[in-house]
Amino acid sequence: MLWKNTYNEFIKILAKPRSYIGLAALTLLIVIILFAMKADGKMYISFVTASFEQTLSFNGNVLNGNLIAFIILQMLIVHIPLLVALVTGDLLSGEAAMGTLRMLLTKPISRTQVVLSKLIAAAVYTLILVLWMGFLALLVGRWVFGTGDLIVLNSDGLVILNYTDVLWRYGLAFLVAYLALMTISTLSLAFSAFADNSIGPIVSTMAVIILFTIIGSLDVSVFDTIKPWLFTTHMASWRSFFNDPVPWSAIYKSIWILLAHIILFVSVAIFKFQRKDITS
């Protein structure tokens, strides 16, 4: 019954116009960034390289597809949660608002199976968003700008990665970015179990992200104990793959914290949904 309902969930997501908003918005944003970089990318890069030009000489194709992919990932990872929440926040509450949840739950399928089938559908949808972003950023970026060594500016300084040493980093970076987005998906799914309207869980998810991000960025000692445990702190851990050497222990810690949040949010969704009176 779980897989039958998961199949149903895919049909619903595919047929819903809002499911394509995320993909369309992502495509548009990446095309705009690619266009902007093609038109004025050298100026953009010179801002970064200018401070190093007295000590370093930059030769070859600095503005290449690898750098473009990094810029795109850095710019969009902040906004994609909204595109994800737009679909996943609607999965349970949208059905409650439409009245179809009432129809669905009079069928011989357990409530846990309903939540899990929606979770699987949300996971696949989120994966498609990440893969699509990866395809546009990395493959189209490389096709338009060519390949080359990746120059990344981080808190420790400038990191230059050989072009043969980049692809695996992107693969793992997209995987961790996917985990971060799945945390958002499950958070909005958990909110969705509480609500009977579509917009509430989407707004609540974004509110939590903004709140946690602000707490994370405040340089106040009172928040120091909770900052390492906020999922928003670990949403940018994909960047760590572009350090040299890669800080594996920090990445593992981020993965565990994100996974713990996913399990927590799914458990909350199931716990609440099992006890929910369907009065809509």
Next chain:
Amino acid sequence: MEHHPIIEVKGLQKYFGAFEAVKDVNFTVNKGDVFGFLGPNGAGKSTTMRCMLSLIKPNAGQIRLFGKDLQTERNTILARVGSIVEKPDFYKYLSAQKNLEIFARISGASVDKRSILATLDFVGLAGREKDKVGGFSHGMRQRLGIAQTLLHQPDLIVLDEPTTGLDPQGIIEVRDLILRLKNEQLKTVILSSHQLAEIELVANRMVIINRGQTVIEGTVADLMNAQQTLLNIEFSQESSAAAAQVIAQRFPGSEVQVVSPKTLQLQLEKQHIASLNSHLVNAGFEIVALEPKRKLEDFFIQMTQS
């Protein structure tokens, strides 16, 4: 006839915070019944029906369907139930056929495309299977809702206000459909409706609940016959006052009331109506019309206001 209970509801209670939606509802639906579930707005009908379908968890009481406890054997039970609660809602962005496929897939039975099309035909939606439900009228959605209840050939059909929004032709069709389900397919049907005349026409047993409690339960015939019938008698001449005296002598306590020179009303048990008619005719009164006014509506109002 041996009674085989399909639904047994005992001591059902449900609170929403401090509000007692259902205090003490009890009734039994037997196999093959078309069971009328009546009550005024806010009586607890919808809450009781939702409890029966495990949409709402009761605070106390027991619900058994097909002899099984709903709490412990929910999925086994729901595989044998088709239902519409309140109103049928569908995925508006999907076609009628796709909607039915979605619900059929999780109905616990194997339903093929041919069965879906046949069911759509059965409810009068043949040729509309590819149309999106968003463009359907309320009546069409109601029909699609009924199709959804029948897809997996359930033994028990729960219909909450199935004729709401239907035109007179649609109401007649739903009534015929319910009777066909009972007579041809031997289904058990429980239906709530505000169309009390509809219940009277199709139900063999009924329960009336009010303020979250069972008021009365029994066969429609017994409950109706046990009550006095309000009769309206119209004469060809202005003889209602004289007729009133004759009736009062013959049927003391019949509460005769002269409405006009040619019309009177009285309360009388149903079994005495034929005797009254022949008595008046023998006494020389020309009767133009003798109309029993007591319908289920009167009975319902009497039960829920007492």
